[in-house]
Structure formats: structure tokens, C-alpha cells
Amino acid sequence: MSETGRAVAVGVAAAVGVAAxxxxxxxxAARESGAVEEAIEKAAGAxxxxxxxxxxxxxxxxxxxxxxxxxxGAKTKVVYATTTGTAKRVAEIIAEGISGGEAVSxxxxxxxxxxxxxxxxxxxxxxxxxxxxPESGQPLLAWLEDMVQDFRVDKSRFLGKVKFAVVxxxxxxxxxxxxxxxxxxxxxxxxxxxxxxxxxxxxxxDSDSRxxxxxxxxxxxxxxxxxxxxxxxxxxxxxxxxxxxxEETKASPLDDQEDRVNEMxxxxxxxxxxxxxTAAEPGAERPDMVTSSQRKALTKEGYKIIxxxxxxxxxxxxxxxxxxxxxxxxxxxxxxxxxxCMEATPSLACANKCVFCWRHHKNPVxxxxxxxxxxxxxxxEQAVDLHCNMIKQMKGVPGVKPERLQEAFNVRHxxxxxxxxxxxxxxxxxxxxxxxxxxxSTFLVTNAQFPDAIRNLQPVTQLYVSVDAATKxxxxxxxxxxxxxxxxxxxxxxxxxxxxxxxxxxxxxxVKQWNMMEDExxxxxxxxxxxxxxxxxxxxxxxxxxxxxxxxxxENVPWHEEVRMFAEAxxxxxxxxxxxxxxxxxSCCTLLARKDIYLAPDGETWRTWIDYDRFHExxxxxxxxxxEKKFTSRDYLADTPEWAVWGAPEEGFxxxxxxxxxxxxxxxxxxxxxxxxxxxxxxPSKARLARESKNLEDVAE
Ligand SMILES: Cc1cc2nc3c(=O)[nH]c(=O)nc-3n(C[C@H](O)[C@H](O)[C@H](O)COP(=O)(O)O)c2cc1C
Ligand code: SF4
Numbered sequence: 001m002s003e004t005g006r007a008v009a010v011g012v013a014a015a016v017g018v019a020a021x022x023x024x025x026x027x028x029a030a031r032e033s034g035a036v037e038e039a040i041e042k043a044a045g046a047x048x049x050x051x052x053x054x055x056x057x058x059x060x061x062x063x064x065x066x067x068x069x070x071x072x073g074a075k076t077k078v079v080y081a082t083t084t085g086t087a088k089r090v091a092e093i094i095a096e097g098i099s100g101g102e103a104v105s106x107x108x109x110x111x112x113x114x115x116x117x118x119x120x121x122x123x124x125x126x127x128x129x130x131x132x133x134p135e136s137g138q139p140l141l142a143w144l145e146d147m148v149q150d151f152r153v154d155k156s157r158f159l160g161k162v163k164f165a166v167v168x169x170x171x172x173x174x175x176x177x178x179x180x181x182x183x184x185x186x187x188x189x190x191x192x193x194x195x196x197x198x199x200x201x202x203x204x205x206d207s208d209s210r211x212x213x214x215x216x217x218x219x220x221x222x223x224x225x226x227x228x229x230x231x232x233x234x235x236x237x238x239x240x241x242x243x244x245x246x247e248e249t250k251a252s253p254l255d256d257q258e259d260r261v262n263e264m265x266x267x268x269x270x271x272x273x274x275x276x277x278t279a280a281e282p283g284a285e286r287p288d289m290v291t292s293s294q295r296k297a298l299t300k301e302g303y304k305i306i307x308x309x310x311x312x313x314x315x316x317x318x319x320x321x322x323x324x325x326x327x328x329x330x331x332x333x334x335x336x337x338x339x340x341c342m343e344a345t346p347s348l349a350c351a352n353k354c355v356f357c358w359r360h361h362k363n364p365v366x367x368x369x370x371x372x373x374x375x376x377x378x379x380x381e382q383a384v385d386l387h388c389n390m391i392k393q394m395k396g397v398p399g400v401k402p403e404r405l406q407e408a409f410n411v412r413h414x415x416x417x418x419x420x421x422x423x424x425x426x427x428x429x430x431x432x433x434x435x436x437x438x439x440x441s442t443f444l445v446t447n448a449q450f451p452d453a454i455r456n457l458q459p460v461t462q463l464y465v466s467v468d469a470a471t472k473x474x475x476x477x478x479x480x481x482x483x484x485x486x487x488x489x490x491x492x493x494x495x496x497x498x499x500x501x502x503x504x505x506x507x508x509x510x511v512k513q514w515n516m517m518e519d520e521x522x523x524x525x526x527x528x529x530x531x532x533x534x535x536x537x538x539x540x541x542x543x544x545x546x547x548x549x550x551x552x553x554x555e556n557v558p559w560h561e562e563v564r565m566f567a568e569a570x571x572x573x574x575x576x577x578x579x580x581x582x583x584x585x586x587s588c589c590t591l592l593a594r595k596d597i598y599l600a601p602d603g604e605t606w607r608t609w610i611d612y613d614r615f616h617e618x619x620x621x622x623x624x625x626x627x628e629k630k631f632t633s634r635d636y637l638a639d640t641p642e643w644a645v646w647g648a649p650e651e652g653f654x655x656x657x658x659x660x661x662x663x664x665x666x667x668x669x670x671x672x673x674x675x676x677x678x679x680x681x682x683x684p685s686k687a688r689l690a691r692e693s694k695n696l697e698d699v700a701e
Contacts, residue, residue, distance in 0.1 A: 344387075
């Protein structure tokens with residue numbers, strides 16, 4: 001309510017209050033008792049006081065109102081809601097371009113300020129999970145939608161003095177039903193409350209270039225200057241069309257029906273103004289996957305971008321082992337040489353928005369490949385060159401062992417897992433061929449959203465799927481997938497994995513309070529039954545610092561003891577099919593392995609290491625025979641050394657390396673403290689605490 005309204009209300013309330021003070025019966029009784037004059041005097045006094053208060057309040061309210069009217073039109077509010085800051089940046093760009101423009105967060109903005117005067121309000125509104133508004137925008141949107149429903153509100157006039165435009169942020173990859181849905185809802189609600197639309201909603205896709213976003217200021221300014229108003233394009237008989245849509249989707253479950261209708265509505269709005277990637281014209285050149293701003297951000301973080309969609313980065317374990325300070329868990333579990341391992345991806349895009357994503361969702365997303373395709377041989381060649389350049393820079397770094405530095409130029413392993421979804425790259429098989437031709441082993445990690453691509457994948461040294469949750473609901477919460485049929489894709493991927501033949505791995509990334517509850521153990525056991533992986537890696541989530549895009553805190557990072565206990569509990573549920581094979585305490589990582597493949601006939605020796613030379617021979621034979629000469633996991637096993645076995649006193653730390661511990665920081669937010677705090681109800685020994693004492697540097701990649 002405005003100040004004036006509030007003041008008038010005070011006056012009216014006071015007048016009514018006179019009767020309320022005495023009540024009609026009270027008035028009659030007072031007259032009879034002769035106290036009537038006194039009562040009337042009392043009441044009159046109350047009215048006088050109320051009137052005075054009203055006048056005062058009206059005056060007080062009128063002064064700023066008059067001042068406001070003087071510069072009416074000069075102020076344009078750009079109201080934004082945001083989770084990861086994009087909307088705020090866009091709002092500021094727009095506000096800068098408009099004289100008197102001011103960016104205001106939706107959680108402090110109130111329409112009450114704009115009900116009295118002519119006002120221009122530009123909304124910058126992103127769409128988040130399930131098509132909802134960011135938290136800071138939810139109250140405003142809910143209030144507007146409530147007002148639309150409220151029969152007491154005069155819809156033609158409620159926001160009659162407001163002129164508005166909506167800039168809706170989103171990602172096309174969520175499909176038409178969800179793309180910029182919140183922006184649409186906002187536009188609809190504000191429009192229905194009598195506000196005048198300066199232009200049709202402007203939809204901005206995540207992959208739009210900075211130049212396009214910079215342009216928004218100009219477009220909005222032009223709309224304000226034109227001072228024309230527009231209505232949403234009313235399709236001929238829209239009501240009938242809606243009815244037809246409902247009819248068309250009748251057979252679908254309610255949720256699907258709603259989505260489908262939304263999708264059709266968006267189809268109907270094809271003539272809306274869209275900034276951003278409109279569907280590619282047939283024959284039009286495909287865009288680069290990585291936009292210039294994404295390239296800049298990734299480069300800043302140490303990624304070397306190759307061509308238009310690939311990247312390579314020097315893993316810190318490579319640096320560690322170059323200095324003789326220990327290899328990563330893959331050294332412990334499978335015998336890779338960390339300083340000869342290259343971490344790369346041929347697709348920076350993926351189809352998820354995982355809560356623990358270390359890219360904090362600044363990488364592109366997509367449900368299918370819609371970008372340019374670089375040549376696989378060029379990607380591999382450049383990846384190796386860039387990797388070797390980074391190795392070269394290690395020369396002269398204190399502690400680097402000269403003989404290891406020399407060997408490091410001979411890349412022997414490639415972890416196709418850096419970030420994104422490598423299997424999305426349509427020419428992934430050719431890329432793998434290129435790597436194998438150079439005698440480079442391949443560890444490929446997929447996020448289990450592309451079952452067909454897994455089926456069509458040629459043999460790799462070790463094929464991983466990320467199993468981030470045990471149930472459909474939990475997977476949705478943790479991975480925040482783009483696909484609606486994500487669960488079917490996920491289970492389909494596990495089935496595809498079961499039939500591969502070569503080494504397969506489930507990778508479980510444990511996040512406390514998200515996916516490691518006791519009641520989820522049976523769910524994991526079912527998934528294991530489904531895909532029958534050779535190996536199961538169970539590791540603690542890596543905390544990548546605070547991010548607006550996720551609620552993850554250091555508290556969500558489990559201790560090694562907790563990871564170990566969880567791994568043992570899962571193992572028990574496999575009815576003896578798997579055993580606890582190896583662990584790398586250094587990075588809170590454990591390994592379960594199928595006993596029928598990885599336990600030697602003596603029943604004691606684990607064989608989780610890989611005979612890499614043998615693998616390359618097998619691949620060469622497979623290729624030469626056009627895929628006729630098949631081979632399996634059993635054909636390239638090697639013994640796991642004693643120090644790497646589960647429960648060994650070395651805790652998975654290779655004894656030829658020297659342990660190095662950095663001085664520990666001690667802030668509560670410091671990820672380095674993650675593994676030294678005792679797990680709830682399971683206080684470790686002092687010695688164990690000391691052993692586990694480590695820095696962020698030591699957390700698993
Ligand atoms: C977990 C998550 C869910 C999202 N869901 C949707 C969606 O349903 N529809 C859509 O159009 N965009 C969706 N997006 C894309 C965001 O709207 C887009 O990235 C936007 O620029 C974020 O704005 P902000 O940085 O101001 O929060 C989603 C992004 C994330 C990270
Ligand atoms: S799949 Fe990988 S890159 Fe994509 S959101 Fe999840 S963690 Fe990040």
C-alpha cells in the first residue's frame with residue numbers, strides 16, 4: 001500500500017473506531033445514564049485526533065510523491081533475480097544504457113513504489129530448475145500471480161501506470177516447455193495486471209555472445225524511447241487452440257500434458273522477438289561450441305582450449321608425481337604413471353548441471369551435438385602438443401625429477417574426463433583410434449545420458465559411468481539433468497555398459513546428505529546388478545569452493561572413513577560378487593572389484609592393475625580383424641602390488657614416492673580440512689588423523 005493509501009486507511013479506521021470504542025448499545029446506555037455528552041465529546045476527540053493524524057500522514061506521504069512526480073520517467077528500474085549472477089550483470093548492462101536506469105534486486109523491489117506514478121520497469125528474469133524462478137525472484141513472481149488470481153484486484157488498472165519489458169534468461173537446451181519459462185510467466189502476470197508492455201519478451205539463451213547481451217541495453221532503450229506499447233500476439237482463436245492442445249495431450253500424464261501445452265504455446269509464439277540462437281537454418285554454418293566469453297573464462301582457469309570444443313589441462317597429480325610426491329588413485333588402482341597421463345576432453349559441453357560440477361556450470365550444455373566438429377587427429381595432435389608444452393614449463397620447478405620429466409613427454413595415458421561429456425563428440429571412435437595408434441591408453445568417463453553412444457563405442461582401456469545417485473529422484477537432485485527421460489537414459493546406459501566386454505567401472509561420487517544415506521544402499525545394489533560393472537570406484541566429492549549454483553559446502557564432503565564404510569556396506573549387498581580391492585586414502589577413494597575377474601585363483605592376489613602393452617596388442621588385433629577378434633577384461637590383467645591393496649599400511653601410497661605435506665590452513669571453509677575432521681560417531685585414532693592431514697592439493701581429481 002502507498003503512503004497516501006496508508007494514511008487514508010488510518011483516518012477511516014479511526015472514524016469507524018469511534019463506534020467500535022463505544023458500540024451502539026454503549027451509546028444508548030450512555031444517553032440513558034446522562035453520560036452521553038461525555039461520550040460524544042470523547043468520540044469527537046477521537047475523530048479529531050484521527051483526522052489530524054490523517055492530514056499529517058497525507059502531507060508526509062505527498063511530499064515525496066510530489067518530488068517523485070517531478071522526475072517521473074527519469075527513473076527506470078531494472079529488476080533482476082539471479083542465482084549465479086548472470087541476470088545481475090545483464091541488468092547492470094541494461095541500466096547503464098538507460099539514463100536514470102537503476103538495477104534493483106527482486107528481493108528488495110516492491111511494486112508498491114510504482115503504483116502511483118508512471119513508472120518503467122524492466123525485468124531480467126532467469127529460469128531455474130523445473131522452470132522456476134531463482135530464489136530471490138520467487139516471492140515477487142508468486143505475489144504477481146496471486147494478484148492475477150485475486151478477484152478483488154481490478155486487473156485493468158492495478159499496474160496501469162507501469163510500462164514494462166521482460167528480458168528472460170535461459171537455455172534452449174531445456175526444451176521449449178522450459179526455455180525461459182519464468183520470464184514468460186512474469187510477462188504474462190504483469191501484463192494481466194494492466195501494465196503496458198513496451199516490447200515482447202526478449203529471450204536470451206545461455207550461449208548468446210557478449211555482444212548480443214551488450215545490445216540488450218540499446219534494444220530496451222529503443223523500446224522505451226518509442227514509448228509504444230504492444231500486446232502479446234494473440235493468435236486467432238487462441239482459446240480454441242489451447243482447448244485443442246489439451247485435447248491433443250489428453251492421453252498423457254498430467255505433468256507431461258502441461259509441458260506439452262507449454263511447448264505448443266511457445267510454438268505458437270514463433271514470431272516473438274528472440275535474441276540468441278534461433279534454430280539453425282538448413283545449410284547454415286554450425287556455431288562454435290565454446291563462446292568467446294566461455295573461452296576466456298576457461299583459459300583463465302588453466303584449460304588449454306583446442307579448436308572449438310575440446311580442451312586439455314595439466315592435472316596436479318602429474319605435477320605431484322613429476323616431483324616424486326606420489327601419483328593419483330589411478331596409479332594405485334590400475335598402475336598408470338600419473339606423470340605420463342594427459343587429461344583431456346573432446347566435448348566441453350555436457351547434458352547435466354551436477355551440483356558438484358567443478359566448472360560451476362560455466363561450460364556449455366546440450367542434449368545433442370549442434371556445433372562445428374573438429375577433426376579427431378587434429379584434436380589429439382594439439383592436445384599432446386599443448387600437454388607437452390605444459391610439461392616443459394615444469395622444468396626448473398624445485399623437486400622435479402629430471403628422468404621423470406624426460407619420460408613425461410611420452411604420453412602413455414589419456415583420461416577423457418576433464419569436464420563435459422566426451423561421448424557426445426560424434427567422432428569419438430576416431431579420436432580413440434588416434435590415441436590408441438599412439439599407444440596411449442584410454443580411460444573414458446561418461447555421465448550415463450547417452451546409452452546409444454555407449455553401445456556404439458569401440459573398446460577403450462577402461463570405460464566409466466558416473467553413478468551419482470541410487471534413485472530417480474536423487475539423481476535428478478544431484479545431476480540436474482537436461483533430459484526429461486534422464487532416468488531411462490541412465491539405466492539404459494548401465495545396460496549398455498554390461499554388454500561391453502572390456503573393463504567397465506561405476507564411479508560413485510559421495511556427497512553427504514545427498515547420495516550416501518543408508519537407505520540408498522539397496523538402490524545402489526540394484527544398479528550394480530543391472531550393469532554388472534567390473535569395478536566400482538567410490539570416492540568423496542571434491543569440494544571446489546563456494547558456488548552460487550549449488551548449496552554444497554565443506555560439510556558435504558565425507559571423510560575417508562565414511563567413504564570406506566559406505567564402500568564396505570555396498571560390497572556386502574553384492575552377495576559376495578565383489579570384494580574390497582584397493583584404496584587411496586590420500587584422495588578419499590576406494591575400489592571394489594568383481595572377484596570372478598580380478599581375484600587370482602589363489603583367492604588372495606588382486607589383479608586390478610592393467611597390462612597396458614598387452615591392451616595395445618589386443619586393440620591392434622581387434623582393428624586388424626575388423627572387430628572380429630574380440631577381447632575382454634580378463635585378457636589384460638596385471639597384479640595389484642601389496643602396497644596398493646585395501647587395508648595395506650601404506651594406504652595406497654606408493655612406497656617409492658616421498659610423502660610431502662603442506663602446512664594446513666584452518667578456516668572452516670577450507671577444503672583442506674575436509675579429511676582431517678572426524679566422521680560423526682567414528683573418531684579415528686590420532687595417528688590416522690595425522691596421516692590424513694592434508695591440503696586441498698591432496699583431494700582427488
Ligand atoms: C540447475 C540449472 C537449471 C536450469 N534450468 C533451466 C530451465 O529449466 N529453463 C531454462 O530456460 N534455463 C534453465 N537454466 C539456465 C539458466 O536460466 C541460465 O543459465 C541463466 O543465465 C542463469 O542466470 P543467473 O546466472 O542469473 O542465475 C538452468 C541452469 C541451471 C544451472
Ligand atoms: S557432467 Fe561433468 S561437466 Fe557436466 S555438470 Fe556434471 S560434473 Fe559438470
